[in-house]
Amino acid sequence: MEVGGVRLHALEWGEGGEPLVLLPGLGQSANVYRELGPALAAGRRVAALTPRGHGESATPPAGYAVADFAAELRGALDALGMERAALVAHSASGAVATRLAADHPARVERIVLLDGIYGYAGRDEVVVRNPFPPPPRPFFGTGAQNRAWLRRYAMGGFWCPALDADLDARRGLDEESDRLELLARLVHDIIQHPHPFARLRCPALALVAAEDVASQFPWLDPHDTPRRERADAYLRDVRTPWRREAVHRFCREAPHGRVVEIPGGHWFFLSARDRVAHEIRAFLQTPARTES
Numbered sequence: 541m542e543v544g545g546v547r548l549h550a551l552e553w554g555e556g557g558e559p560l561v562l563l564p565g566l567g568q569s570a571n572v573y574r575e576l577g578p579a580l581a582a583g584r585r586v587a588a589l590t591p592r593g594h595g596e597s598a599t600p601p602a603g604y605a606v607a608d609f610a611a612e613l614r615g616a617l618d619a620l621g622m623e624r625a626a627l628v629a630h631s632a633s634g635a636v637a638t639r640l641a642a643d644h645p646a647r648v649e650r651i652v653l654l655d656g657i658y659g660y661a662g663r664d665e666v667v668v669r670n671p672f673p674p675p676p677r678p679f680f681g682t683g684a685q686n687r688a689w690l691r692r693y694a695m696g697g698f699w700c701p702a703l704d705a706d707l708d709a710r711r712g713l714d715e716e717s718d719r720l721e722l723l724a725r726l727v728h729d730i731i732q733h734p735h736p737f738a739r740l741r742c743p744a745l746a747l748v749a750a751e752d753v754a755s756q757f758p759w760l761d762p763h764d765t766p767r768r769e770r771a772d773a774y775l776r777d778v779r780t781p782w783r784r785e786a787v788h789r790f791c792r793e794a795p796h797g798r799v800v801e802i803p804g805g806h807w808f809f810l811s812a813r814d815r816v817a818h819e820i821r822a823f824l825q826t827p828a829r830t831e832s
Contacts, residue, residue: 543615549596551588554581559622562588565631569595571705576809579817589616593719595709604725606733610639630654635730642739650743652820654809657746657790660731666782671770672757680713696758698811737793744794745823749808750801
């Protein structure tokens with residue numbers, strides 16, 4: 541489809557029904573939903589959208605603020621013929637879904653945030669205190685190198701065809717390098733403009749990762765007790781308080797918000813797909829209580 545002169549890639553499942561749009565996280569494409577999408581398609585029309593600067597979508601030289609992505613999402617809903625839709629957003633796309641729902645409440649029935657309530661404010665301080673950081677991801681390496689890194693350091697050995705499809709959607713080295721610089725603008729804008737939870741009128745479900753040493757440090761030797769104890773202390777004293785602060789803000793500000801913890805890491809919607817699909821389906825079927 542084309543939105544505002546930008547060519548966007550999308551995938552669809554289902555034969556009709558209430559609209560549901562899936563938004564991938566930073567640097568990922570609609571392909572990452574190739575397994576969750578069909579699991580949500582019964583009685584619904586499901587579309588996964590690849591935003592600008594990602595996957596098979598085009599990479600315009602400007603338009604990388606949250607407001608730009610929200611406007612693009614609104615245009616995509618128009619192009620798909622969806623007057624009103626439920627949104628499922630992973631990671632950074634949570635800022636985009638929340639902005640659209642706050643600014644244009646008539647377009648969003650409800651939202652599900654998959655580890656998507658966290659802004660990037662304070663994240664660098666948390667990351668720098670990690671006692672056992674993984675080696676840098678080989679963004680510009682081969683597909684095999686990226687797969688190996690993700691499998692070991694991000695997915696804890698888990699893998700699925702959706703991740704293969706997502707990696708295969710990457711562009712050439714030069715364009716991916718440009719994309720990293722452009723998407724850094726989005727990260728900066730998310731820091732400057734926190735998620736507008738207080739302005740949400742629709743129901744909102746936050747599915748958040750219940751992190752532990754196994755999910756956050758899968759490369760550590762399971763028999764290396766001293767290192768695992770240090771990792772656990774880092775989670776307990778540094779990372780978890782930072783994440784909990786965002787959860788508390790969501791609960792405090794979102795008028796119709798609810799939080800459910802899912803065991804696993806940041807991509808739990810892949811590793812715990814059936815549980816996530818169950819939570820989303822139950823939420824979508826719950827009668828809405830919203831503000832006018």
